[in-house]
Amino acid sequence: MGLKASGFVYQQRIDQGVTSAARALAPDVVRIRYSFGEDWSGSDAIFFRVLLSDEASRRDRLRAVAREVTSTVFREVAPDELGLQAYFNFRSAAEQAQLKEEAWA
Numbered sequence: 001m002g003l004k005a006s007g008f009v010y011q012q013r014i015d016q017g018v019t020s021a022a023r024a025l026a027p028d029v030v031r032i033r034y035s036f037g038e039d040w041s042g043s044d045a046i047f048f049r050v051l052l053s054d055e056a057s058r059r060d061r062l063r064a065v066a067r068e069v070t071s072t073v074f075r076e077v078a079p080d081e082l083g084l085q086a087y088f089n090f091r092s093a094a095e096q097a098q099l100k101e102e103a104w105a
Contacts, residue, residue: 010082014046017077024072028056028065030093032073033104036084045085048073049104057092066090 014034022032030051039045056065070088073079079086096104 014077014079014082018048018073021069021072021076024076025069028053029069035103039085039087043085044083045087046077046079046082048086048088050088050090051096051104052090052092054092054094057090057094062090 018032018034022029030053032051033049035047035049037045037047050069052062052065056062066088069090070086073088074086077086091099091104
């Protein structure tokens, strides 16, 4: 199908899935952003940027929260059904407040 077709045809489906996942994961997840690209192997990919609450980012919770986020996003967005490899990056709200990167806003 190719990245451009996937991004264009399924944009609304992806937006709805991301919104639904973020809602289901609140308050641990502040927001989820994403972008399309190619991964290291040249495969079509979707890159999720997940902004976590500071509480969810604590060392003793992070692994469980990350696991819950990835499984919820896969269930709601189904990137594999769209021919997309999914990648996740996590950041705490405090880290974003310090870095102020627009892509995470």
